[in-house]
Amino acid sequence: GCGSGGDTTASAGGADDGKITMGFAQVGAESGWRTANTKSIQESAKAAGIELKFSDAQQKQENQIKAIRSYIQQKVDVIAFSPVVESGWDNVLKEAQTAKIPVILTDRAVDSADTSLYKTFLGSDFVEEGRKAGKWLVEEYKDSTDTVNIVELQGTTGSAPANDRKAGFAEVIGAESKFKVIASQTGDFTRAKGKEVMEAFLKSNPDIDVLYAHNDDMGLGAIEAIEGAGKVPGKDIKIITVDAVKDGMQALADGKINFIVECSPILGPQLMDLAKKVVAGEQVPARVLTEETTFTPEQAKAALPTRPY
């Protein structure tokens, strides 16, 4: 769908100053979200006429560093990558700077003090996603005074989205004492784990009001667990998730999930635009947020037919 728009810009960019080569160091292929992200980047690179060198780091920072180093070796025009972690990039980014290769960060930021090491950061704000989830909850229960029992399914322990989505959510709901997170456990971002953990939650906590899952997949797994326990997901237990992948949107449209915070993997077109500008030496904003929204069941029904991933 988004390829056609990119085509025109591609011919323009290609005509300007020869072919641009971009080295992109992806985190890995740990989730469907990530795969959609990769696909978007590959497709829009093709559409934009940018030659893409792609590498998969298999969730290892050292592999990403190696890949970036090899891009420097191969003298690409621009390097883009989604950092596995926030810290630890100064060395290799300095090397890129010395080699005069501009760097664009995608998906998550790095915590480097020296912001001149990269040109711009394109991506979502995981903390903000957590906040959005929290805000909806606060809004939903604004009339109630009873305690709201929340269970949380966290992402992979220590991973940035898990840390940030937890922090943002806690920040918002922490303001009111009626919200109580009675259990919080990692579900490793997977359906199978999400289901397993939720079943255990249901056994040890008789009255759960709300489930907050750090991604759709864990939420989908948890729905099966809730149904297995004879409860109705979306009614007996309200469910909030993050991501908005197709299966999640379907569940949202079916009323099994109550609210989804979007975290869009479609960074490709924006990234290619930025890359061209950066290579051309144009000024770009230090931070570009992806356009993201939130979905309620009604919005989901409307959005579902055109959902690309």
Added chain:
Amino acid sequence: MSSGILTSARLRLPGRLRSAYIPVLATAGLLAAMFVAGGVRYTGFASGQVVLNVFIDNAFLLVVAVGMTFVILTGGIDLSVGAVVALSTMVSASLMTDGGWPPLLVVPLVLLIGSALGLAMGCIIHYFDIQPFIVTLAGMFLARGLCYVIGTDSISITDPAYTAVAQARIALPGEMAVSVSVLIAVAVAGAAAYVLHYTRLGRNVYAIGGSEQSALLMGLPVARTKIAVYTISGFCSALGGVLFSLYTLSGYGLNALGMELDAIAAVVIGGTLLTGGSGYLAGTVLGVLVLGLIQTIISFEGTLSSWWTKIFIGLLLFAFILLQRLISARRA
């Protein structure tokens, strides 16, 4: 090219020992062949710096694999190495950044922690006669768990001295350069090779790997050696962690996930038997280089999707192991 190495070695080596060196020589030959193939296929590949980068990017793995070699030579296994690497980066980063400790204090402390952990595991393995797999697995859980207790976020290291060391490049002729880590790693590998070949400790390691029962009956210090081996591995992992933190200038609990498998694979690809008693440190160095070179080839290939990357790694590994095996079997 590879056969040249083999035949010249054949002329020099005495009688039967020749067969023991064959896996290592085959590995070296194949590695060279792989490099040449890469140079033919990719532009910019056949440069000295690419080789040096393999060292720079794998210095920590090399150090960890050196420790693992000791353990595997005794017939044991150490699954805790990756977690100890992570713990070391985490401890270093939190002490230096949050605690403001000087690196000169932190690094010895980290090395001490790693060695102590190894020592403890070695003692449990030996005195309570428990399989190394399960003890070091518990050690892995423990070290990883301690990382998360310190913090789940990654911590940057900003200490100026540490940063300076991390960014220092030792220039070599021909516009090439290596990092400090490489020097440390090479020194560790050299020292380990010396220990294994020229000291009693080293020979005892081989003897225990050959037969622990016999080593005991021959009056060798089995307890001391076995415990020493796990301590060395703990020390090497901690040092690997220090190098890792120099490499990334940060500490993170999810660092080096699965590195134990890389280290074991490097050792075994280098021709060391997992059952113990047979293998050389040079093999381990080659094993690390093979894994590193595979990575480099992948990134030079540059067009592989995530899954093709994995399949390609598997295929390269298979081709390599198969050739190595066939060459060794024919010559032996």
Added chain:
Amino acid sequence: MAPPAPILQMSGICKEFPGVKALSGVDFRLLPGEVHALMGENGAGKSTLIKVLTGVYDIDGGRITLNGQDVVFAGPLQAQQAGISTVYQEVNLCANLSVAENIFIGREPRRLGRIQWKRMRRRAAELLAGLDLHIDVSAPLSSYSLAVQQMVAIARAVDISARVLILDEPTSSLDSGEVEQLFRVMRRLKAEGIAILFVSHFLDQIYEISDRMTILRNGSLVGEYLTSELGQVELVGKMIGRELADLEKLEDRPPARTSEPLVQTEALGRSGAIEPFTLTVHKGEVVGLAGLLGSGRTEIARLLFGADHASTGALRIDGEPVTLRTPRLAMNRGVAFCSENRRAEGLIPDLTVRENIVLALQAMRGWHRPIPRRTQDELVDKYVAALNIRPADPEQLVRNLSGGNQQKVLLARWLILEPRLLILDEPTRGIDVGAKAEIQRLVAELSDGGMAVLFVSAELEEVLRLSHKVAVLRDRKLVAELPNDDGLTTGVIMETIASGGRA
């Protein structure tokens, strides 16, 4: 003349393993400058006594004094440091290390902590030369036959300058030549005042070398005697607790036989191992293989069993040409092979006696046709009784058996197969006099029943006693085939070996 004060004294030693009382209240003393034989049947507790002494096992009761002082060793290392050097029964060396290292490991010549490999190899070569063994000491131990390994173990122990030297069945695979070398060294050490504890099932050797002996039976002390005052028959009587009647009967040789050939080799050989040889084994015939250490007897046996592949020549079984690519194919043809190296090539230590005995039979039937438990028990019971395997508990793990009993288990495995050609490589290694006679009787009986046997033994008398014909090897070459008539003696065989068959 009052005897000198004992250097080593053990009193009231008790040792119990789960279910077995291995030693109960054993007293033992060792005088300086004597060779003391420790005697007893298989499983009597000899090795256990040695292991208790050197700290391999914890002691359950009793005390040990060395040089008048109470000692308890935590392990062989401590015992060695206290001056007790030991060769344990099974070859306990590291096959992955070189010969030189096996001799010197733990005591390598060093300078500034650095091992001096050259010096070590040179000294190792000298040391072995002293035992009349000239081999490449830089080769891994695994490339040598068990007999060589045994010599290396002896060389190691002898070189450790100790006050007490313990040799647990060091001669079980040695030829008379090597035994002589060993005895020469032992006499020298004895003259230096070293106390030597010696275990062997060869009575001739005991009488040749020992001054005094202690006899154990079923883990208890029978008594201590001067060798010169105890006759062979009496000794055997004390060891087994009854008179051994059928020892004499075996002295008569079985009559020679003529029948159709079973296995024929035509210039069969394997480069580097054995030169092409032509040999025919007839049905019901016992063929002995004689030769010195490393002469290639084991190599012939392995070729006939398909354990190694021949590089030249042809093999016929029942007149039909066959290629034996795996031992299994040989077994399908009715060939069985009992290896000389029971630990490396024979036993499965973690399996029970019963499982070890039925293993080959089960392998022949395939995994899907289990041998009914009752049949198993019958077979096993029969051989446990016939070979006097002790403890007579088929469910005991074979690793817990004494060396001799393990050997019997291995033999039983092949005997129940009832093969057409049974290759026995040193089948009586470490087996006591009583059981040895029993085994010889069994072999004779089976060959009377039509089974052919290829018999390899370091003990020439045994070969002579059983064989219809003797094939003589030298330097990995078959040099002569001698019919076992009245004219054939060990002397004749030795001469044939020496002359290389040209005489």
Added chain:
Amino acid sequence: MTALVRHRLFWPAAVLLLLLAANVAFTPGFLSIEMKDGHLYGSLIDIFRFGAPLILVAIGMTLVIATGGIDLSVGSVVAISGALACLHISGLPDQNDVGGVLTAVGLALGLALVLGAWNGFLVAGIGIQPIIATLIIMVAGRGLAQLITDGQIVTVNSASYKLIGGGYWLTLPFSILIVLAVLALTAFLTRRLALGMLVESIGGNATASRLAGIRSRGLTVAVYAFCALCAGIAGLMISSNVSSADGNNAGLWIELDAILAVVIGGTSLMGGRFSLGGTVLGALVIQTLTTTIYSIGIPPETTLLFKALVVTVVCLVQSPAFREKVFQRRGRRRPAAPQATDDEKVEVPA
């Protein structure tokens, strides 16, 4: 009593009971099992249900380890089998069609068998060390699973397929029945037929086994194939339980858990003697541990410390050397007083 304590399964069983007791302390209704919609429902059932894939993989792993090998590729096989089955089902016109689902199951298990046989061939045929031989499929297989699913999660909507991992039959979860069937079959093959003894013999002493006429090559290939088959079934279970195949994450790290289960069950990694019962207990210990972590509410950051603690306790308690050194500190190193040699008649030379 002592016979009970001596039994080799006593200590793993004791640890399992201890963990269950800890759960009861935190969740009083832990042991209760009730009927819900004609299904048995309760935490104990859950442990079996969620542990089912692990038990299966561990059973296969037990045999591989008994031959002296190791199989790292099971996790990838889990992913591949689930992915292939779901891909096939998602392409069916009627996803509930039993024939179509059976074809999918057959395809998935067939591919698993092929992968296992490949592992076995590398190990037994070419003589590559097991850890490296199976590492190849571990790495490449994960890629293959992602290739099959295109890196996405393949969702299916098939009641017939759901039965395998999430359904019930005769009030019991179907997955438990599958595990029982596989366990019974394995026990029959290894203990009733002679497979177990031959496998133990190969692991105990490979050279000796060859010389005893065992066809170790064929057996080894069969064992690796069987292990992959078990992993394949586990993969179907996992994907069927959540009605979707996740090529990226399904079966991640399961090899480690499976090996751990085998080791806790008392089988040595060096090969030889194995215990199927021990393995099942070991897998249950691991699954109960996971459940305990959820129900006690141990935060994810300290989960691993807790695991480390339990694993250490499990292995210490199981170690005879530890029990001897800690529980019965008999003064065995003290030289005992000489005992009077009694009844045996001792002859003394004149």
